[in-house]
Amino acid sequence: MSAILRDDPPPFSADLIPSALERVIRRCLEKSPGERFQSARDLGFALRESSDRYVASGAPRPASPVRKALLVCVAIGVLAVAAAAAVVFNAGGIRERLFGAPGPVRIRSLAVLPLENLSGDPGQDYFADGLTDALTASLAQIRSVKVISRTSAMRYKGSKKPLREIARELRVDAVVEGSFARSGDRVRTTAQLIQGESEAHFWAKSFERELGDVLTLEGEIARSIAGQIEAELTLDERSRLTAGQAIAPKAYEAFLLGRCFLDKGTEEGLKNAFDQFTRALEIQNDYAAAYAGLASFYAILPFYSSLSPAEVFPKARASAEKSVQLDEGLPEAHASLAYIRAY
Secondary structure: OHHHHHOOOOOOOOOOOOHHHHHHHHHHOOOOHHHOOOOHHHHHHHHHHHHHHHHHOOOOOOOHHHHHHHHHHHHHHHHHHHHHHHHHHOHHHHHHHHHOOOOOOOOOEEEEOOOEEOOOOHHHHHHHHHHHHHHHHHHHOOOOOEEOOHHHHHOOOOOOOOHHHHHHHHOOOEEEEEEEEEEOOEEEEEEEEEEOOOOOEEEEEEEEEEHHHHHHHHHHHHHHHHHHOOOOOOHHHHHHHHOOOOOOHHHHHHHHHHHHHHHHOOHHHHHHHHHHHHHHHHHOOOOHHHHHHHHHHHHHHHHHOOOOHHHHHHHHHHHHHHHHHHOOOOHHHHHHHHHHHHO
């Protein structure tokens, strides 16, 4: 299959195949469908012309029955190549009809591309980024699959590059892309799993949930993708992807805004992030992710203020430990604890 997609056929033997006929065969084997013969009638004309050229070159003309037999054999050969290509490329689902359903797709690495905001409001971009982050985090909990970091994937936000090229640059087998639209407290998310090299769509589905059920939704999408690629899920991973803390919509929105401001990497952004994380906890005081956000805020605060690590790291540690207490498996909280210990 790789050779059919990329490699040119080896040279033909001049003793066995005349150059005129070779040109016809090579045109049948062009990589681009538009450069091949567009009908059997065109192929028939080309075969007859190649035969006439062969005779005009001074080669002995075969007897009429033999000539017809040669044309039929070549035509059968070309049709065989076309049939084989149809099976390889699964034209019209022919492979399933001949051999049954294809085997499971073996995908060991993937990237979640930034979800597209279809709400018609650019002010909701932070929400799309937050959903992308949540889906990445959910998939990253599956140890049998390598998931590219959000930071690496986010540079393709709004990119018009072909998915094949993006997958190659990220060195992944497949990509997850999708969109979201929000109306009040209702969120509609569409996700699809696409193989990188062939750009074949393996799975696509739309989900609609209340805003407070978004974390459960992301786990459901991750489980669906894991099933498609037959990823091995441990009991703990399956449990984490099934369970999801119920989040008050306003608290979730404040948390996403906090992450958005934190990512700006500015002094003003940091202040706004603190306000949003604090607001989220005022709305819901057992929100583990919001405590993890506060831990991140305190951990990087010395870079943007005159405060020293000795002054703010105790607050960062307390917030991270509170987050772990509420949700032991939350990766951001453990990352903050590691950051504090490192510095």
